[in-house]
Amino acid sequence: MEYYRYDNHKLRMGGSHPLLGSLELKNQITSPYFMRLPMFDVDHAETDPDSGISMRRLVANDFSSMPECGIPAFMAWVANLSEKHSETAMVRTNDTKQERRMELTLLRVPQKETIMRKNISLNHAKTQTYPIGKADMDKQKNIILSQHGRVGFGHMGNNNVLVIGGIGKSREIIQPNLLQAFGSYVILDRDGEYFNRNASFFRKKYYQVRVLNLSDIEHSNQYNPLHYVRDEEDASLLVQCIFNCASAKRKQTADLFWEKAERAILEALILYVVQCRPKEDQNFATVLKLLNDAKTDEQGLEALDKLFGEAKDAAKEDSFTARYRVFKQESERTALSVLIMAAVRLAVFAREDIQTLTKDDQMEIEMMSVEDTATFLIPSANDDDTMLINMIYTQMMARLYKYAAEINCFPLPRQVRFVMDDFASLGVLPRFQMKLPTMHKYGLSVMLCVNSLAQIKTLYPEDWEIIVGNCMTFAYLGAAETEVHREIVRLISKATIVSRNTTKSIVDEVRPFRLFCDLLQILRNLLNMGKVRRMKPGKVICMITGYQPLYDDCYDISAHPNYPLLGSEKDPAKP
Structure with a gap:
């Protein structure tokens, strides 16, 4: 004993x-x-x-x-x-x-390297990973933030991540999380790099791979926005995308009159085409043709009057007739001007390659919630094409919300992760700030990547705090924006340090000097703006709501178990 x-x-x-x-x-x-x-x-x-x-x-x-x-x-x-x-x-x-x-x-559990600066530690990384408390943090259900920082899916209020940084976002944050291969992905791919490197990898993981490639339409899957219009709300959302991406931003009060009239006729025509035309004609090319025929017809609006009148007499759903009546309240001369302006907004669909792209649909938005799917969205250098990227993101979120209600499944069977590199290039997504707080209920999450906080403020001047506040995880890789530096210093908070002050005083010849030692407790910032600005490349500051911030090395992607499966950037993959 x-x-x-x-x-x-x-x-x-x-x-x-x-x-x-x-x-x-x-x-x-x-x-x-x-x-x-x-x-x-x-x-x-x-x-x-x-x-x-x-x-x-x-x-x-x-x-x-x-x-x-x-x-x-x-x-x-x-x-x-x-x-x-x-x-x-x-x-x-x-x-x-x-x-x-x-x-x-x-x-x-073996001791891991501890990176600590005052109370900036990685203690939370272990308890918030999946499986809980395990040393292996590259499991699928983890969001990779840094070399030692992970957040397990479902352990936080939501899985939304905000990434701010000038360089390094792609290799050190986005690419490691794509290698996790957990759930479905919708990836904004500015130059096609993600598609070239990851398409073959996802196929090896038995993913369905789709690509909307506006820079090389011949090698793109087809996408028809009207395929996902089921009711008036869907039509209104689609028209909102068109106006958000308009190159000319009208702010004058007088322009609101024209805008309402344009919205009314566009929504009426979209609903008419979806509800009354055969399937092969249900696309934006048909909508544009109806607009062009009406504005060039010698009889003015009589052709449209006859069109909508016949549809109503045929006992079709008349949700579009109410909007047409709003449009008809204007004088004939004004109405013709509205038709011209509406046709200008849809000018991108006059291109033959865009008409071919939007003639049919191969994106199958609903299926990404029931089977593993990787969807790459590659915009072109033409700013007008951004409208299609804005549309598909908006329709994906709206359609998945409704699909979850239709099958009565909350959350959806597959996690759907929207990876938005260069988020500011998308323009304003309709109702995005309203959907962000409730995405976790449906099994959706976003990774917003921007170069500076000012980009979000410019797009959403009244709602930017809602967007930032609904990202439970924040990663900072370095930026030149002073306001970001100030915000990080504020979020990291303060720490108490002990200051020692020693004083030496001469007394007399017998006692030449006397020492006095004072210990003071001082409250100061853990980091100042200068240190944040001088943060070296390869470092990251991670902040998770409810936990201490983490200052760590960026993730070494070559150490990921799936890294050998990545394709080469020099060998473009085909859809």
Whole structure:
């Protein structure tokens, strides 16, 4: 029988124990007495090769000599141990006449490199990863933030991530999370780099790969926005995308009159085409043709009057006739001007290649919520084409919301992650700030990547705080914007430091001098704006709501298990 004492966070005893002598326990018994425990023998010992966790099961075949006060204290120690840091313990006892046996299983997670600056630590990274408390943090259900920082899906209020940085966002944040291959992805790919590198990787992972390539339409899947218009709300949302992406931003009060008239006729024509025309004609080319025919017809608006009148007489749904009546309230001359302006907004659909692209639909938005899908959105250098990217993002979110309600599944069977590199290039997404707080309910999440906070403020001057506030995770890779530096200093908060002030005074010849030492507690910022501005490349500051901030190295993508499966940037993949 041996005697053990728990003191100074270590298990101490009279001699060196072959098993427990070197095991550091991250707690201690509050009672400072010696507790008698039986000698434990090794029954089982192994190390999990995946997680790196060492497990030892120690068995005591006789604990009858333990004092009665020792057993409750020992069990309290075990319960406390289970809640502390990286060790967990489980005890199973069998105290019968036939057998007196106690088993203690100790699970010890290996020490990881700790990066700490005052109270900036990575302690939260372990407890918030999936699986909880495991050392292996590259599992699929983790969002990779840095070399040691992870956030497990479902552990926070939402899975939205805001990334601010001038360079490094692609390789150090976006690409590692694509390699996780968890759920479906919708990736804004400015230059086609993500598609070239990841298309073959996703196919190896049995993903459905689709691409909307506006810079090379011949190698693009087709996308028909009218295919996803089911009701008046969908038509209104689509028209809102058209106006948000208009090159001429009209702010004068007089222009609101024209804008309302344009909206009315566009929504009326879209609903008419969707509800009354055959499937092969349900596209924007037909809408543009109707507009052009009406504005060039010698009979003026009589052709449109006849068109909508016949549709109503045929007992079709007349949701579009109400909007046409709003349009008809104007004089004929004014109405013709409105038709011309509406046709100008749809000028991009006059191009033959865009008409071919939008003639049919191959995107299958609903299916990305039930099977693993990677969708790449590649815009062109033409700013007018941005309208289609804006439309598909808006329709994806709206359609997935409705699809979840149709199948009564919350969240959807597959996580859908919208990766928006260069988020500012999308323009204003209709109702985006309203959907962001509720996305987690439907299994949706976004990763917003911008060069500066000012880009979000410019697009959403009244709602930018809603967007930033609904991203529970924030990663900063370095930027030149002073306001971002100031915001990071504020979020990281302050720490108390001890200042030592020593004063030497001359007294007399007998006592030449006297020393005075003052210790002062001072509250100061952990980081100042100068240090944030001078942050070196390869470093990242991660902030997760409710946890201490983390200052860490950027993730080494070459260490990811799926990195060898990536394709080459020099070998473009085909859809």
